[in-house]
Amino acid sequence: xxxxxxxxxxxxxxxxxxxxxxxxxxxxxxxxxxxILRDGTGLLQGVVxxxxxxxxxxxxxxxxxxxxSVSLRGFIKKEARSVGGxxxxxxxxxxxxxxxNEFPISPKEHGADFLMSNRHLWLRSKRQNAIMKIRHRVVKxxxxxxxxxxxxxxxSPIFTSNAVEGTTNLFEVDYFERSAFLTQSGQxxxxxxxxxxxxxxxxxxxxxxxxxxxxxxxxxxxxxxxxMAFVDLKENMIWAEELVAYVIKSVLQDCNKxxxxxxxxxxxxxxxxxxxxxxxxxxxxxxxxxxxxxxxYGNDFGAPDETLLSAxxxxxxxxxxxxxxxxxxxxxxxxxxxxxSLGMDMIAPEGFGEIVGGGQREESLDILIDRIRxxxxxxxxxxxYMDLRKYGSVPHSGFxxxxxxxxxxICGTKHIRETIPFPRTMSRLEP
Numbered sequence: 001x002x003x004x005x006x007x008x009x010x011x012x013x014x015x016x017x018x019x020x021x022x023x024x025x026x027x028x029x030x031x032x033x034x035x036i037l038r039d040g041t042g043l044l045q046g047v048v049x050x051x052x053x054x055x056x057x058x059x060x061x062x063x064x065x066x067x068x069s070v071s072l073r074g075f076i077k078k079e080a081r082s083v084g085g086x087x088x089x090x091x092x093x094x095x096x097x098x099x100x101n102e103f104p105i106s107p108k109e110h111g112a113d114f115l116m117s118n119r120h121l122w123l124r125s126k127r128q129n130a131i132m133k134i135r136h137r138v139v140k141x142x143x144x145x146x147x148x149x150x151x152x153x154x155x156s157p158i159f160t161s162n163a164v165e166g167t168t169n170l171f172e173v174d175y176f177e178r179s180a181f182l183t184q185s186g187q188x189x190x191x192x193x194x195x196x197x198x199x200x201x202x203x204x205x206x207x208x209x210x211x212x213x214x215x216x217x218x219x220x221x222x223x224x225x226x227x228m229a230f231v232d233l234k235e236n237m238i239w240a241e242e243l244v245a246y247v248i249k250s251v252l253q254d255c256n257k258x259x260x261x262x263x264x265x266x267x268x269x270x271x272x273x274x275x276x277x278x279x280x281x282x283x284x285x286x287x288x289x290x291x292x293x294x295x296x297y298g299n300d301f302g303a304p305d306e307t308l309l310s311a312x313x314x315x316x317x318x319x320x321x322x323x324x325x326x327x328x329x330x331x332x333x334x335x336x337x338x339x340x341s342l343g344m345d346m347i348a349p350e351g352f353g354e355i356v357g358g359g360q361r362e363e364s365l366d367i368l369i370d371r372i373r374x375x376x377x378x379x380x381x382x383x384x385y386m387d388l389r390k391y392g393s394v395p396h397s398g399f400x401x402x403x404x405x406x407x408x409x410i411c412g413t414k415h416i417r418e419t420i421p422f423p424r425t426m427s428r429l430e431p
Contacts, residue, residue, distance in 0.1 A: 001073070007041035009086040012076045016091070019044065022124070023068045026061060033061045035090070036083065037072055038124070045082040046072050046090040057093045067103045067124070069096040112415075119422055120431045130258035131418055134251060135407045139203075141250035142224045142401070145243050146201045151226060154193035156186025156202040162381035169210040171219075182207035185400060188330070188385055190227035191361060194396055195388055201226040213426060214303060215415040216353050218404060220424040227398035233332075233342040233360040236397035237318050240346055240356050241276045243401065244316060248272040251410055264412045268350065271314050276346070278318045284309055300326050307351035316355070320344040329371040332362040344399070352409035358399020365389035 003018040004011070021039030028034075035046045050058050053074075064070070071094040079087035105121055115122045122128055146153070159173075159180045171182040186202040193200030203224045210217060226239065248269050251259070259266055279287070288295040291308055295301075301309070301319075309317060324333050324341040334340040343359035362368045368389055372382055379386075407419040417423040422431060 005041045006037070006039050006044045006084060006086075009044070009076050009084070013078055013086070014076065016073065016075050017088075018071060018073050019088070020071045020096070021069070023064050023066055023070060025066065026064055028061060035064065035070075035072070035093070037070070037088075038129075040129075043083045043126075044072075044086060044088055045079075045084075046074065046088045046093075048090045048093075053090050054092050057090065060093055060095075064093075064095070065099045065103070068098050070094060071096060116417065116423070116428060117431070123421065126261055128418065130255075130261040131407065131411050131413065132421065133258050134255050134262075134411055135403070135419060137251050137255050138247055138403065138407055138410065141247045142203065142243070142403075144250070145246045146224075146226060149199070151199045151201045152193070152197040154190060154197065154200040154202060155204065156183065156189035156225075158183050158205070162188075162377075162385075169208045171207050171209045184208060185223065186225050187227065187398060187400065190225055190398060191385070191388055191396060194227040194229045194398070195392060195394070198230075199226065199228045211426060215417075216303060216405065216408075218416055218420065218423055218425060221420065222403040223400045224403065225398060225400040227396065229394050229396045231360075231397040232395055233320060233344060233397060236358060236360060236399060237278060237320065237344050238274075240344070240358065240399050240401070241274045241316070241318065244276075244346065244356070244406075245272055245274050247406065248410065259411075262411050262413070264410075268314070269410065272316065272349075276315050276318055277313050278320060280321045281319055281323065281340075282321070284319045287312060298323050298325070301345075301354075303353060306347050306353045310347050310349050310351055310353075314349060316346050316348050318344055318346050318356075320359075327359070329375040329377065330361050330368065332360045333367075348405070348409040350409065350412075353405060354402075355405045355409060356399050356401050358397065360395065360397040363389060363393045363395055365393065 001016060001018055006019060019037060019039060021037045024036040024038040024043060026035050031050050033048050037044045037046055048058055072088060072090055073092040074088040074090040077087055104118055159175060160183050161180060173180050173182065183206055185206055186204065190200050190202055201224060205220055206223045207220055252266060252269060285295055285297050288305055288308055293308060295305060321334060321340045322343045324339055327341040327343045331341040331343050334342060345354050346356035348355045362371060365386060368386060372379060404416045404419040408416050413419065
């Protein structure tokens with residue numbers, strides 16, 4: 001007899017199959033009782049009827065508990081009223097392993113701290129399941145986009161000897177009698193990759209020791225970072241919007257069920273089609289002040305500022321030409337106004353904040369050395385990075401897309417901790 005999964009039931013209508021999974025819920029309406037099974041690919045309603053199921057199975061109702069691992073055997077039929085659109089007429093239930101205690105997460109309301117402390121179990125819930133499946137689709141679509149556009153995957157190291165964006169938010173670790181740091185970004189190494197392969201990307205974890213407790217921050221997060229030789233800021237912004245649009249299109253095509261579970265307004269996502277609005281930093285400041293803010297030119301945008309800006313658009317908005325003093329040392333300055341850097345940030349709609357940050361890099365060795373010194377960074381750890389300017393330097397650009405913030409926006413979940421399987425924050429290092 002065929003063993004299959006809930007996601008493939010359309011192939012077995014009218015056939016008897018076996019499905020292995022876990023008890024999600026049980027309910028009774030007299031001589032019939034129902035077991036909802038989850039197997040990681042979906043939910044299935046099993047109907048247990050006296051005379052159709054074995055006597056032992058029919059009498060198992062009181063013996064089953066939420067999250068018992070079980071094996072169900074029965075015939076599949078299409079049933080639009082049932083969860084998932086299919087139903088099993090159960091012939092037999094076998095318990096693989098019963099739970100040893102009552103499952104701690106019940107339908108009642110639980111606090112965020114309780115759910116985070118039981119994250120290893122909370123992932124089984126319908127909502128968290130949907131978010132993780134959308135995250136999976138986002139990851140796949142990012143890789144597909146780069147692979148389809150001739151980018152080469154060049155993995156950047158996790159251990160580094162140098163900072164990318166300053167030393168104040170680095171995690172320092174002991175590394176064989178010397179200091180090393182957990183990477184803030186893979187960008188510098190992608191610049192080396194771009195001079196070897198023209199277009200490269202990395203996709204992995206990054207670490208920021210930023211002491212922030214906002215709903216938009218994690219100490220460990222994932223970032224996709226492309227880098228491209230012979231690309232200026234204007235083309236870089238186009239690559240960023242094309243990537244984001246591709247990701248949204250992929251999720252809309254493949255995750256309708258998950259978006260419905262999250263009650264996400266997909267009409268808002270359907271509007272995410274290039275070109276995106278593009279405004280300068282100066283124009284962004286003007287918009288803020290015209291809408292009741294008292295923002296001072298030269299400051300970085302905080303969460304309230306990004307929310308106010310995003311409210312003016314129904315697509316992500318790209319903000320470019322930032323004050324050089326608030327951008328990283330490697331950012332190229334505008335040739336006409338050296339007080340401006342050729343940086344860009346993409347702000348998601350609906351108040352979800354920055355999802356992309358990047359810009360054009362400084363290709364001049366002399367200027368780069370001056371900028372490293374200006375930021376009070378030691379030159380020695382950057383010797384290899386400066387070599388990229390000594391040997392065949394070219395104009396080049398890139399950006400980083402934050403995976404968790406992007407998933408939070410797509411899912412419509414307000415707290416970023418729901419978008420990563422096991423979040424790490426200032427106060428949480430387990431489970």
